[in-house]
Amino acid sequence: MSKFPEPDMGYFEGRAHYYPVRVFYEDTDFSGVVYYANYLRFLERARSSYFRLAGIGHAELLERDPPLAFVIRKINLDYKISAKIDDALTVMTTYDVFKGARLYVSQKVFRGDDLLLTADSEAACIDLTGRPRRAPKEMMEKLRPRLLAG
Numbered sequence: 001m002s003k004f005p006e007p008d009m010g011y012f013e014g015r016a017h018y019y020p021v022r023v024f025y026e027d028t029d030f031s032g033v034v035y036y037a038n039y040l041r042f043l044e045r046a047r048s049s050y051f052r053l054a055g056i057g058h059a060e061l062l063e064r065d066p067p068l069a070f071v072i073r074k075i076n077l078d079y080k081i082s083a084k085i086d087d088a089l090t091v092m093t094t095y096d097v098f099k100g101a102r103l104y105v106s107q108k109v110f111r112g113d114d115l116l117l118t119a120d121s122e123a124a125c126i127d128l129t130g131r132p133r134r135a136p137k138e139m140m141e142k143l144r145p146r147l148l149a150g
Helices: 038-053 058-062 137-146
Strands: 011-013 016-022 068-079 088-099 102-111 114-127
Touching: 016 038, 038 068, 038 088, 038 102, 038 114, 058 068, 088 137
Parallel strands: none
Antiparallel strands: 011 016, 016 088, 068 114, 088 102, 102 114
């Protein structure tokens, strides 16, 4: 048994999930500013933490018959302000709409009240051959209360 508690998975407030991120040296370029591609890592951690906190495990999806996974089909990022080494950030995630195998996600990264980045992505539920698959019914039941109405 580990002495360390599970890392912070964030929390829900209404439809939104809030996930804390600390900027480490490894996240930055030579100038101490977060390297642009590392925001993708922060966003992925937040999406995965949302799933886990909602009771949806990636490992459980892989154990299904057929095994399922989620992949990002599209992502649009709008960088507004740079984050720097040692900054405490918050990633806000909402899962907006599920249509067939597609899940539409909105995310924002904040440093305090300052908006640093917005991201809109389209994820797809696939089997391990890469074919799109509808999400399992029990997963939809867990997400439905947090999706946009309609």
